[in-house]
Amino acid sequence: MAKFAIISDLHSNIAALTAVLNDIDQRGIKEIFCLGDIVGYGPDPKACLDIIVERQIISIMGNHDHAVFYEPTNFNTGAERASHWTRQCLEDEPDIKKRNQRWSFLGRLPVRLQMGSVLMVHGSPRKPVNEYLFPDDIYTNPSKIVSVFERVEHLCFVGHTHVPGVFLEDPDFYGTDELEGVYPICDQEKAIINVGSVGQPRDQDIRSSYVVVSDDKVEFLRVEYDINETIEKILANPYIDKFEGERLRDGR
Numbered sequence: 001m002a003k004f005a006i007i008s009d010l011h012s013n014i015a016a017l018t019a020v021l022n023d024i025d026q027r028g029i030k031e032i033f034c035l036g037d038i039v040g041y042g043p044d045p046k047a048c049l050d051i052i053v054e055r056q057i058i059s060i061m062g063n064h065d066h067a068v069f070y071e072p073t074n075f076n077t078g079a080e081r082a083s084h085w086t087r088q089c090l091e092d093e094p095d096i097k098k099r100n101q102r103w104s105f106l107g108r109l110p111v112r113l114q115m116g117s118v119l120m121v122h123g124s125p126r127k128p129v130n131e132y133l134f135p136d137d138i139y140t141n142p143s144k145i146v147s148v149f150e151r152v153e154h155l156c157f158v159g160h161t162h163v164p165g166v167f168l169e170d171p172d173f174y175g176t177d178e179l180e181g182v183y184p185i186c187d188q189e190k191a192i193i194n195v196g197s198v199g200q201p202r203d204q205d206i207r208s209s210y211v212v213v214s215d216d217k218v219e220f221l222r223v224e225y226d227i228n229e230t231i232e233k234i235l236a237n238p239y240i241d242k243f244e245g246e247r248l249r250d251g252r
């Protein structure tokens with residue numbers, strides 16, 4: 001297995017995305033996958049879409065990408081407002097070629113990507129676009145985790161909750177601190193690996209999160225970026241809930 005990086009949940013945060021891609025480039029990693037939610041919540045949907053398209057990063061559809069292209073479903077008020085603003089922002093693009101390119105890219109996003117025994121989805125193997133897999137599910141809903149693992153051949157990479165870590169079939173969950181930042185890949189063990197979020201971390205760590213995958217391990221990496229730049233853009237945008245900026249300060 002060639003070494004590659006996986007990013008997810010960019011949420012229109014160009015400052016975070018730029019910092020993460022710079023970190024990936026410095027590591028000499030050429031292949032990158034994105035698990036969706038390129039847009040939503042944040043202030044720079046066009047810039048984030050453009051850089052994903054320009055760098056030809058293989059991507060799948062997240063629930064916010066789906067909401068912008070189709071309709072938001074079961075979204076809170078802030079998320080729904082951000083989706084409608086993002087759609088209008090893309091639609092108001094004066095460059096017709098650029099506008100069509102962005103819409104075409106969003107419309108063609110697949111909901112899953114299978115590479116041998118490795119599966120990539122945004123939410124879960126069972127409901128790839130919008131099912132959340134929370135760490136607490138191992139206690140509160142273990143049958144859900146058992147059902148989800150029935151659809152996993154070996155490794156499955158997900159995003160969606162913005163909380164990095166590893167689910168095992170027991171069921172069990174290990175956060176990145178418990179793993180000391182590394183999950184050793186075992187041929188005999190199934191695992192669902194949440195790569196965390198680039199643009200809106202929610203594990204009380206304000207740094208962007210992504211993973212690097214090699215033959216024998218998954219490394220969880222954190223990258224600092226100019227949070228204030230993104231916060232100021234959100235607070236200045238009347239169509240985005242101020243909470244989406246304020247939460248970045250606490251990683252929640």
